[in-house]
Amino acid sequence: MTIQHPPAPRGFSRRGFLQLGGGAALVAAAGPALTACSGGGDDITFMYWGSAYEQTAIKDMLGKYNEEKSNEVPVNGQYTPVGDYETKISSLVAANTPPDIGYLGVGQMYDLAGKDQLLNLYDYVDAYPELTDRLPSSYFWYGPDKLAANQLAMGMQILYFNTDSFEAAGLERPPFEATSAWSWDEFVEAAIALTLDDEGRNPSESGFDASNVAQFGTIAPFGGGGLNALLASNGAGYVSEDGLQYTLDSAEAITVLQNIQDLVYEHRVAPSPAQLGKNAPTTSVQLQTQRVAMIVDGNWAMLDLLESEVPFGVAVLPQYQVPLTATGGAAGAIFAATEHPEEAVELYLYYNDPENVDLFQNGLWAPLQEKYYTDEAEIAKWVGDDFPEHFREVAIDTTLNHGVTNWDQQTKNSDSLWQKITPAMESLQTGDATAEEVAQGLREEIEPLLEGTWPVQEL
Amino acid sequence: MTATVDARPRTPSSPPTRGRSKAGRIEGRWGVMMALPAIIGFVAFTLAPMIASLFISLTDWTIGAAPQFVGVENYVRMFSADSSFFSSLWATVYYTLGAVPLSIIVAFVVALLLNANVRGQSVFRVIYYIPAIVPIVANSMLWIWLFNPDFGLLNSALARVGLPGSDWIFAEETAVPSLILMATWGFGNIAVIFLAGLQGVPRHLYEAISVDGGGAWSKFRHITLPMMTPVIFYSVVTGVIGALQVFVQAAVMTEGGPNDATLFFVYYLYRTAFTNNEMGYASALAWILFLIIMAITVLLFRNSNKWVYYEAGTGR
Numbered sequence: 220m221t222i223q224h225p226p227a228p229r230g231f232s233r234r235g236f237l238q239l240g241g242g243a244a245l246v247a248a249a250g251p252a253l254t255a256c257s258g259g260g261d262d263i264t265f266m267y268w269g270s271a272y273e274q275t276a277i278k279d280m281l282g283k284y285n286e287e288k289s290n291e292v293p294v295n296g297q298y299t300p301v302g303d304y305e306t307k308i309s310s311l312v313a314a315n316t317p318p319d320i321g322y323l324g325v326g327q328m329y330d331l332a333g334k335d336q337l338l339n340l341y342d343y344v345d346a347y348p349e350l351t352d353r354l355p356s357s358y359f360w361y362g363p364d365k366l367a368a369n370q371l372a373m374g375m376q377i378l379y380f381n382t383d384s385f386e387a388a389g390l391e392r393p394p395f396e397a398t399s400a401w402s403w404d405e406f407v408e409a410a411i412a413l414t415l416d417d418e419g420r421n422p423s424e425s426g427f428d429a430s431n432v433a434q435f436g437t438i439a440p441f442g443g444g445g446l447n448a449l450l451a452s453n454g455a456g457y458v459s460e461d462g463l464q465y466t467l468d469s470a471e472a473i474t475v476l477q478n479i480q481d482l483v484y485e486h487r488v489a490p491s492p493a494q495l496g497k498n499a500p501t502t503s504v505q506l507q508t509q510r511v512a513m514i515v516d517g518n519w520a521m522l523d524l525l526e527s528e529v530p531f532g533v534a535v536l537p538q539y540q541v542p543l544t545a546t547g548g549a550a551g552a553i554f555a556a557t558e559h560p561e562e563a564v565e566l567y568l569y570y571n572d573p574e575n576v577d578l579f580q581n582g583l584w585a586p587l588q589e590k591y592y593t594d595e596a597e598i599a600k601w602v603g604d605d606f607p608e609h610f611r612e613v614a615i616d617t618t619l620n621h622g623v624t625n626w627d628q629q630t631k632n633s634d635s636l637w638q639k640i641t642p643a644m645e646s647l648q649t650g651d652a653t654a655e656e657v658a659q660g661l662r663e664e665i666e667p668l669l670e671g672t673w674p675v676q677e678l
Numbered sequence: 679m680t681a682t683v684d685a686r687p688r689t690p691s692s693p694p695t696r697g698r699s700k701a702g703r704i705e706g707r708w709g710v711m712m713a714l715p716a717i718i719g720f721v722a723f724t725l726a727p728m729i730a731s732l733f734i735s736l737t738d739w740t741i742g743a744a745p746q747f748v749g750v751e752n753y754v755r756m757f758s759a760d761s762s763f764f765s766s767l768w769a770t771v772y773y774t775l776g777a778v779p780l781s782i783i784v785a786f787v788v789a790l791l792l793n794a795n796v797r798g799q800s801v802f803r804v805i806y807y808i809p810a811i812v813p814i815v816a817n818s819m820l821w822i823w824l825f826n827p828d829f830g831l832l833n834s835a836l837a838r839v840g841l842p843g844s845d846w847i848f849a850e851e852t853a854v855p856s857l858i859l860m861a862t863w864g865f866g867n868i869a870v871i872f873l874a875g876l877q878g879v880p881r882h883l884y885e886a887i888s889v890d891g892g893g894a895w896s897k898f899r900h901i902t903l904p905m906m907t908p909v910i911f912y913s914v915v916t917g918v919i920g921a922l923q924v925f926v927q928a929a930v931m932t933e934g935g936p937n938d939a940t941l942f943f944v945y946y947l948y949r950t951a952f953t954n955n956e957m958g959y960a961s962a963l964a965w966i967l968f969l970i971i972m973a974i975t976v977l978l979f980r981n982s983n984k985w986v987y988y989e990a991g992t993g994r
Contacts, residue, residue: 306952493827493845497847634953649848649849651850
């Protein structure tokens, strides 16, 4: 066998070498973008987050949609865990390859809308009049005649409880009608009775071992819709109605915050952040394992509760001055870069309709259209047979008659505000600061960030 | 740039460029060809993004909007109007000052023990090295459990010997020290390097001390320690560079909390870029960190000839 030497390559000059390197770098850098663009127009990408059950439910919904509209552009679901979701959307937008349609956190939605990254739905209202029949609070306007999105679905806060825990404690179930809602003290009393250490003692008994609690009465709502509702119930809030004044240091707000901290450190009926642990289990798991007996959470938690067959009931939230629930929800938006705007709007309307999808009957979503809250026949279309007793009073009646929209649905710059509020709330949770210290300390951080509220427009 | 890179006339009779043989030239070209993938990789994925980020740091580019040139405004904002900048810098420095010395001391001590002639030496070496090969995210999940104040191993062990437990990563004061403790657990990497260094110390030097009547301490103080200074120096430099870029623990274990206690610089940078979408400002933060790391590294090198001993005697 003879060895054939390869022909000697032509020598590189330094410039040639750099050109070659630069060219290769350009190809390497542009490659992913080019390939992404080339395949971008053949289908519609729907991006979403959620629990494992939610993932299955959305996948089924999209599968059904593709079957029903078999001659049109196919829709691809793209699941992303909620913790990475915002980052992934940012990266996709930065790379000019956003999805066509998807879930969006409210702060990010307004940010993208302001940069013309989202489709202005107002332009489609004439062609698709169904866009106009939703509850007014579910629209996200970002300027005159500029409609960025709708809520994905309606969300409301509910007091969930494990019925077995109540039976074992010999307690009457919590009230389901807003007018007879528990006062805060009644709520605390029930939570004390439901909190049990390893020996079965509750915090009112001597020898209660707070470091070995088998069942907590509740989880302290240090944030989210639960806290929004309690604040509103006491006539308080993070910011004034016009979004220009900081109000969390009012006496009413401090009372609520201090009461919530007291659940952990004074009444010992709720786990501290350390006891709750990192990557804490979901509401359904906490209730199923009877680690916790009552939890304030959104109606979407019903999906997991129903799927995992937890013995649970629903009740209205405890009240201060007025009974109410906080409503709101993430946005469902269409990206302006989509090559199929009409098809995307059709999918948008499709998944919002309880007649088409079972995401409502399986407990994940509540409808956006008013008729599903007022008309008996329409209510029957989305309230599933396996829903807990009194769901109607707790969720539907309370939302319609006593619903208050979450403050951050309409407040400008909410993401920046949350970045200041969250760490401060953590020192409330860890017990490092009192409610008064936290609320007063936040004032100078929040005030410069207040920019008012987004406009509201009739349709 | 002018086009005079290689303007010399080439004739068949002129001597080979740079005086190399034909075979040498061919070899050189092939060398470049073989190195090209790495060079392209460096240019495309390190150098070009660095240059791009330098330009981006001079703009107020937020994702989804067109970048606008703002000069050094981002850098001014950092030092004048951003409290998170200083608090994240402090958290990072605190972590570095704890994690680097502690890891080096523990690694050194363990390496000394491993270097002793004991039975099952290789088994011990493997055991101590294992933590270094556990992926950092898996490591973090493990430590979340260890740190759990209720049912974690650490508090259970403390309770067993009658000591009070701690809230570890769940309390403001103990969060960073907890992460330092966790970082120290990964000392195996440095220990192996120390071990290699220890085995390179000439035996005759120890014998000389013995002859002079010196004990174990003298051997350590006058032979081992000076001979190990290059390894210590290497560990300090790489350790500081690594610790200043600590990220995963904050992202996986604490999300920067509680109350921003573990908002490390790179995590803050990441949040600025991908949660706040402020690419311009995030790039400026990245450049400041780069400059800080570079300055510290230069200082360490400048300072090294005062305490690092090289056997060859050339300083460095």
